[in-house]
Amino acid sequence: MASHRRVTELALLKRKIETRFFEKKVSPGQVVNKFISELDILLQNLHNTNIDCKDKRHKQYEQRHQQNISYDNFLTMIQSNQVPIIMNTSMMSNKKTNYHRLVKRLKHKFYLSNIIVQKTDKSKVFHLGKLQDYHKKSSEYMNKTAAYTCLGANDPSADLIDRTNKYLLDLRLAHWITQKQYEELSIKPNEVKLAHLYYLPKAHKSGTPLRPIVSGLKHPTIKISRLLDKMLRPLSDRLARDTTITSGSELIKKLYNVIDLYTMIPQTEGILAIRRMLDYLNVKQVDGLKIETIIRLGRFVMQNNYFQYNNQFYHQVRGGAMGSPLTMTMANCYMYFFEQKIVKQIQNSGGIYVRYIDDIFISINWP
Structure with missing residues (x-):
């Protein structure tokens, strides 16, 4: 049997x-x-x-x-x-x-x-792993990046819901957002759920490191994050179109990888990069939202990434959550301004510099 x-x-x-x-x-x-x-x-x-x-x-x-x-x-x-x-x-x-x-x-x-069968990162094949190995690598990753603060068993959900709604109400009363936007972004306790952390194994890399994914489809700030990403991503793509590509298949040679890109970008500098992008493109407002409102909402999203992992609650204090829509746009803006000096040097010498998210291809023509 x-x-x-x-x-x-x-x-x-x-x-x-x-x-x-x-x-x-x-x-x-x-x-x-x-x-x-x-x-x-x-x-x-x-x-x-x-x-x-x-x-x-x-x-x-x-x-x-x-x-x-x-x-x-x-x-x-x-x-x-x-x-x-x-x-x-x-x-x-x-x-x-x-x-x-x-x-x-x-x-x-x-x-x-204690066996985990998980789809891998990028290659999309399946990886067979031990739960204790995942916990060990998770602990090593958190210690290395110093991007997370453990809150223990203290669930921050109720407080985050209250602060999110209060923050939106303050913006509405100050006429930073419209009544329609306030109603669309406000949340109800029974509609939201704290994010949870899981990992995708990078089977294509030595030692099978893990890529952290903070799944927050019902996170209290997800509506704000989606709105900002919808507004800002087209601008970010326009800004960096000469140095970024949109398909991984375009990179056919060995790549240089920006390690832990999403978690290593300081939150303040990431939000400032968004403001710098808007100033560079001479954008005064996006879909009716003033620049200052966008920056305030973006800062609120970045500073309030909470999730649960292995029966513990965490607050992300560095970088953005990989799983939050706004994070990629913020990272692209930050990387665009960060890489400009070296990009100009490479391109002036006849070389090539292109980036796909956190993978970089460089062809240098220096003597």
Whole structure:
């Protein structure tokens, strides 16, 4: 029964993984086959872990549908992209229910064994890692960047919601924003949720470092961040169009990487770079918002990035949250002015300097 269950789980993982490649219209190749083989070894170990099954109907289901399936033959079929449906006609009617039950069981097994299966950064393949390794690298990253302050178990959500609404009300009463903008940006406690931190492994780099992502789709400041990004990104793109590119595929040679770009930019200097961009482009207002209002809102967003990780709350005190819409625009503005001196020297000598977010390509023609 354990062997049959393992084969079923492996088939599910195979289909879900390959679907991601088919959506992108690329061939998974032998890398996926190797990954599936590693998953099989993991699943064999996971099935040695006893898991209480409280659902009697689930037990009866497994007892009714035991099948003698050769794993070696099944793996051969998987590797040839011929994944069989290992459910008979009576099982098909319950396919959806069984599928979600199977996914839940797999997640539970990985959870019990402290295993993380995560899509990688940029290359978009899958990485198999240990939870303790993620926690270790997370701690090392936070210590290295000094960009975060641990708040312990003190949840800052309620205070942040109150301060956000009060800040917007003050701007409205001072006529810095319109009534419509105030209503669009204001938040309700039941509509927001503090961000959470997770990591994407950089499998294409030595030692598999982690890229931090602060997922804050319902963060109290997300509406402000989106509004500012919508206003400022077209201006930022126009400012830096001669030294930036918009597609990673344009960089075909070895790149120089700006390490931890988003977290290493000082917040004050990042906001000042936005003001400098607006002054440089001689922009007096954007979509009805005065420059001073934009700067005030941007500063509020940058200074109020909070998130939760591993049952602890954190406040980001340096840089911007990778996951906040405004952060990329701020980083591009900062980098544009930071790199101008060297860009002019390189271009005057006939060289090339282009940047894609935090990756830089330089061709130097110096004697």
